[in-house]
Amino acid sequence: MKINSTRYFIKKATPYVVIISIILILCYCLTLLTMNITVIKYDNGMGVFYYIYPSSNIAVIIVLLAILCFVTPLMNCYYSKDKNAIDVYSALPIKKEKLVNIHLLVGYYEIFVPFTLAYFIGLFILLFRGAPFDMLSYIPFYFIMIGASIMFYITNCFFVSRANTMLDAVMFELLYLIIGSIIYLSFSNFLNGFGIDITITSTFPLFLSPIDTFIVSGNYFNSSLLGKLGEAGAGVFENYKVEYILTYVVNFIYAGLSYFGIMYGCKHDKNENAEQRSNSWFGYKTMLPILLALSLMLISVVYSTGNIMSTLLEYVLILSAYVIANMALEYRSIRIPKSRYIVMVCILATFIILNSVANFVN
């Protein structure tokens, strides 16, 4: 009585999809039902009229979608992070690549259905309430968000696939959410010390982060939906256009590379690594030294008070955080290899040299 394996996993995921759909519909639709949709006009007492424009609250569904794209890869990777489950799944008469693709597909099904239901029920509520937004824009925005969610989901799946435990999977996802932004922020500030300006976008330094598509979408969609109301949306899109295109392209590249990485990993990763220390080059091994370097750049250039004692204290705090992170996250032991201390000293020395050069240039 063998049935199609994709059908089995979809059937298995369906009760979860129903629960998530109900949660999303409740969160988004209750917001839409209770929010103010009228433009408030008031007089400042001197004959000048001011307008308060309602928010479309489209950011609510975008945030919920982002949360789903973050959580679903964790829910769907259980079988590769559990020794007992991996015994069963790896012994099944099914190709590893096929199993991974089925889980990717079923994972996106768990995102797509709740989002689509909540989005369109929300749209009907707005139409029913006679909201003064540009309703036609909701259709292209839906497809844009579907694209963004696929990219963010695939990218998260890759980070999760690099971890050997669930805790590491969560940490890798979080690290990659912030690392792109910190790289941008740190470099732009550090290079400012040399008088070099690398500001590309509208001051918001998130465009290298996989979540940026969602953040920019919230601002951009809201302004576009309000565009019909006149000045409320005017010019806002222009502010975000460059960043929006950039972040979409960056995330498309992330997703493409991530899918390639997932497929490569599923062929080459060893099953016996489940529940072991995560020693991927995409994990703590690389991330912690990068974070150390970036934190040194950020703290000393951006926030340093100029007081030697407080600067020293900042250094000590960052170096301690690096050592503790190695102990707590990567090695789960008080003893960490000497190589990690050597890396720390090298980064510190490089940073001090560069910082001295920056001070000399100025």
Place this chain on the structure above:
Amino acid sequence: MIEVEHLYKTLGNNHVLEDVNFKVEDGKIFGLVGINGAGKSTLLRLMSGVYKEDAGKILYDGKEVYENVEVKKDIFFLSDYPYYPKNSTVATFLDFYSTFYDVDINLFNKLLKEFKLPLQKSINNYSKGMKRQLFIALAIAISPKYLLLDEAFDGLDPLARLIFKRNLIKRLEAKNMTVVISSHSLRELEDICDSYGLLDNHKIMHSGDLLEDKENIHTYQVAFEKDLVKEDFKDFNVCYFSKLGKVIKIVIKGNKDEVVSKLNKMHPILLDVIPLNFEEMFVYEVEEKGYIDHENK
């Protein structure tokens, strides 16, 4: 036929298996024995295609198993801590496995009745033994060409062990299954196994036909007029020697008739031959390797 040839596997810095070689003939039950940590579970994971070998080959009818779906279709691996989807009932559990394997539902239900398992209860609430019974029922209902069982008797009560052994033998005869089974319950293995392999020091130290090997080692209880010591038996392949008064208990490897003939030449006043069971054989084998001393035995 299963052929394991020059198999090597390292986990971390630990060389678990080094140059492991053995064969299992079709339709036979092969018992895999060894002390804790000998590498039995790792070997079974390699044989089921869960782990990839570092070197060597595992062949099923001449075909390698790792990432070979065609071969895996004929294998069912029951690990020591078998997995089931969270919050499963028997029905959802069966849904999962019947997606990938041909399960004989009627036989499965019949075995569940024999084991008296509660069908509506969540598997989470099953005891360790009940979970094991459920998986054994599944393994027998799948009746694959090759069945790999890790710690198969673990947690089973004597009645469940009996049901398991009886049904396994029945299906083995009906389907010409080949079974590799690891267990510390050597008395149970002795009942069902045709051949066995002793995994020790990262390799199969000994493998062979269980009955033949049992015929080749015995306990001899002897007494002599003279006061003899262990050194007087240096011409024998002695596995164990103890003396209480004049009575000597000695375990000797070798053909029974030849050993008795040699002992008779020493003019004993008492000579009894006591056959060894599999568990005693195992104990003397591992004792030879130095794992157990006389006091602890």
